Amino acid sequence: MDAGILQSKSRSFLSAAIRVVIVAAALLCISSSGFAFTQVFQQSYPLPSGGRFALANVNGSVQVEGWERDEVEVRAVKTTEGDDGDLNSVRIEVESARDGVAVHTRYPQDEGVPVFVDYQIRVPYRVLLSDIATVNGSVSIRGVEGSGELHSVNGNVDVTDSAGRFSAHTTNGNVHLELSRLEDGAPMVLETINGSVLLGLPANAHGDIRARSLNGELNSDLPRIVRGSYEGRGFHGTLGSGGGAITLRTVNGGIRILLERPGV
Numbered sequence: 001m002d003a004g005i006l007q008s009k010s011r012s013f014l015s016a017a018i019r020v021v022i023v024a025a026a027l028l029c030i031s032s033s034g035f036a037f038t039q040v041f042q043q044s045y046p047l048p049s050g051g052r053f054a055l056a057n058v059n060g061s062v063q064v065e066g067w068e069r070d071e072v073e074v075r076a077v078k079t080t081e082g083d084d085g086d087l088n089s090v091r092i093e094v095e096s097a098r099d100g101v102a103v104h105t106r107y108p109q110d111e112g113v114p115v116f117v118d119y120q121i122r123v124p125y126r127v128l129l130s131d132i133a134t135v136n137g138s139v140s141i142r143g144v145e146g147s148g149e150l151h152s153v154n155g156n157v158d159v160t161d162s163a164g165r166f167s168a169h170t171t172n173g174n175v176h177l178e179l180s181r182l183e184d185g186a187p188m189v190l191e192t193i194n195g196s197v198l199l200g201l202p203a204n205a206h207g208d209i210r211a212r213s214l215n216g217e218l219n220s221d222l223p224r225i226v227r228g229s230y231e232g233r234g235f236h237g238t239l240g241s242g243g244g245a246i247t248l249r250t251v252n253g254g255i256r257i258l259l260e261r262p263g264v
Contacts, residue, residue, distance in 0.1 A: 035081070036079050036080065036081045037079070037080050037081075037084035037087060038077055038078065038079050038087075039077075039078045039087040039088075040075070040076070040077050040078075041074070041075070041076040041077075041078070041092045042073070042074065042075045042076075043073075043074050043094065044071050044072065044073045044074070045071060045072045045074070045094065045096040045101050046070065046071050046072075046096070047070060047071055047072045047099075047100070047101050047123065047124060047127075048070050048098075048099065048124070049070055049124045049125070049126045049127075050124070050126045050127070050128065050146070051099050051100055051101070051124065051127060051128070052099060052100035052101070052102075052127075052128045052130045053072060053100065053101050053102070053121075053123050053127055053128070053129055053130065053132075054100070054101075054102040054103070054129070054130045054131045054132065055102070055103040055104075055119060055121065055131075055132050055133070056102075056103070056104050056105060056131070056133050056134075057105045057117055057119060057133065057134035057135070057137065058105055058107055058117070058134065058135050058136070059115065059116045059117065059134075059135065059136045059137065060105075060116040060117040060118045060119065060134060060136070060137045061118050061119070061134065061137040061138045061139070061140070061155070062118075062119045062121070062132055062133075062134050062137065062138070062139045062140070063118075063119065063120050063121065063140045063142075064121045064122075064123060064129065064132060064139075064140070064141045064142070064144065065120075065121070065122055065123075065141075065142045065143050065144075066122070066123060066124065066125040066127065066142070066143040066144040066145070066162075067122045067123070067124070067125065067143075068124075068125065069122070069124065070124055071124075072101045072121065072122065072123050072124075073121065073122040074092075074094060074101075074103055074119070074121055075119065075120040075121070076092050076103075076105075076117050076118070076119050076120075077117070077118045077120075078090055078092075078115055078116070078117050079115065079116045079117075079118070080113070080114050080115045080116070081114065082113070082114045082115075086113040086114065086115050087115060089107075089108050089111075089113050089115070090105065090106065090107055090108075090113060090115045090117060091105075091106040092104075092105060092106075092117070093105075093106055100130075103119070103121075105117050116137075118137070123144065125143065125144060125145050126144075126145050126146055127144055127145075127146045127148075128146050128147055128148065129141065129144070129146065129147070129148025129149065129150065129166070130148065130149065131148075131149050131151070132148060132149070132150050132151070133150075133151035133152070134151070134152050134153075134155065135152070135153045135154065136153065136154045136155065137152065137154075137155045138152065138155040138156045138157070138158070138173070139151070139152050139155065139156075139157045139158070139168075140156075140157075140158045140160075141158065141159040141160070141162060141166070142159075142160050142161050142162065143161045143162060144162050144163075144164070145162065145163045145164050145181075146164045147164050147165045147166060147183070147185065147186075148164075148166050148167070149166075149167050149169075150166060150167065150168045150169070151168075151169050151170070152169075152170040152171075152173055153170065153171045153172065154170075154171065154172045154173065155170060155172075155173045156170065156173040156174045156175070156176065156195070157169070157170050157173065157174075157175050157176070158175075158176045158177075159176070159177045159178060159179070160176070160178045161178070161180070162178070162179060162180070163179055163180050163181035163182075163183070164179070164181070164182075164183050165182065165183045165184075165185045165186070165188050165244070166179075166188065167187075167188050167189045167190065168189075168190050168191075169189070169190075169191050169192070170191075170192045170195065171192065171193050171194065172192075172193070172194045172195065173192060173194075173195045174192065174195040174196045174197070174198070174253070175190045175191065175192050175195065175196075175197045175198070175250075176198045177190055177198070177199050177200065178198075178200040179200065179201055179202070179205075180202060181202060182201055182202065182205045182206070182207065184206065184207070184243045184244045185244050186244065187244065187245040187246075187247065188207075188244065188245070188246045188247070189246075189247045189249070190246075190247070190248045190249070191247070191248070191249040191250065192249075192250050192251075192253060193250065193251045193252065194251065194252045194253065195250060195252070195253045196216065196250065196253035196254045196255070196256070197211075197213075197248045197249070197250050197253065197254075197255045197256070198255075198256045198258070199246075199248060199255075199256070199257050199258070200258045200259075200260065201239075201257070201258070201259065201260075202259070202260060203259050203260060204240065205239050205240060206239055206240035206241050206242060206243040207238075207239045207240070207242065207243045207244050207245070207246045208236075208237075208238055208239070208242050208243060208244070208245050208246065209236070209237050209238070209239055209245075209246045209247075209248070209257070210234070210235075210236045210245070210246070210247050210248070211234055211235055211247075211248040211249075211255050211257065212233060212234030212248070212249055212250075212255075213233045213234070213249075213250045213251075213253065213254060213255045214233065214250070214251045214252070215233075215251060215252045215253075216233065216250060216252065216253045216254035216255065217233075217254040217255075218233050218234065218235070218254065218255045219254070219255070219256045219257070220235075220255075220256070220257035220258075221257070221258055221259055
């Protein structure tokens with residue numbers, strides 16, 4: 001075969017091979033840029049029915065679900081797209097006592113690390129959620145009976161398939177509370193600044209309710225006795241025979257108060 005043809009074919013093959021290498025390198029870079037390191041913490045701690053549980057997080061979501069065991073299962077998944085060494089700089093600390101369990105997420109002081117911690121928690125059905133809080137992430141409670149204080153700054157707060165009395169606060173996010181039974185007791189506050197508030201209650205709920213939205217619609221299908229007239233975008237009314245105070249507030253968003261399970 002002619003040497004020129006061989007050289008031409010060699011150059012073509014080499015050129016094609018180089019293109020394949022370049023494409024493969026580019027794909028590797030794209031893949032590597034989205035790669036995340038994870039580390040899992042999982043432990044169980046005894047907690048009697050009706051005990052206290054608290055959790056403080058910073059970056060990441062918190063999901064709490066009731067179960068029939070007299071113990072708390074804590075599962076925390078730490079994730080980073082930076083240095084995998086950052087995972088060890090964020091610590092999960094748990095305080096366990098006879099009548100309560102508290103979980104703390106400890107970040108290094110004066111040192112920002114790009115680590116997210118997402119919690120999946122199981123607690124006894126009957127429980128006092130004394131303080132469940134995160135800064136950047138959602139808070140979700142499901143299938144519990146009791147009371148609690150729930151907080152986020154940038155994220156939604158949801159309570160579903162539950163009974164009792166809960167307060168929920170966020171700044172940038174929606175608040176959605178859905179109770180099969182409303183207990184009487186301390187004042188209950190559902191509030192956000194940039195987001196909507198939805199409260200679903202059983203038809204036989206009792207309480208003294210106030211609702212106000214500065215820049216949003218207000219809708220309610222609960223039977224009530226309104227004390228006085230509507231004031232702007234708010235009202236004050238009595239549910240059933242009255243009882244514990246319930247306050248709903250938002251600045252930029254609507255408020256809905258629905259009977260039974262809202263299903264939305």
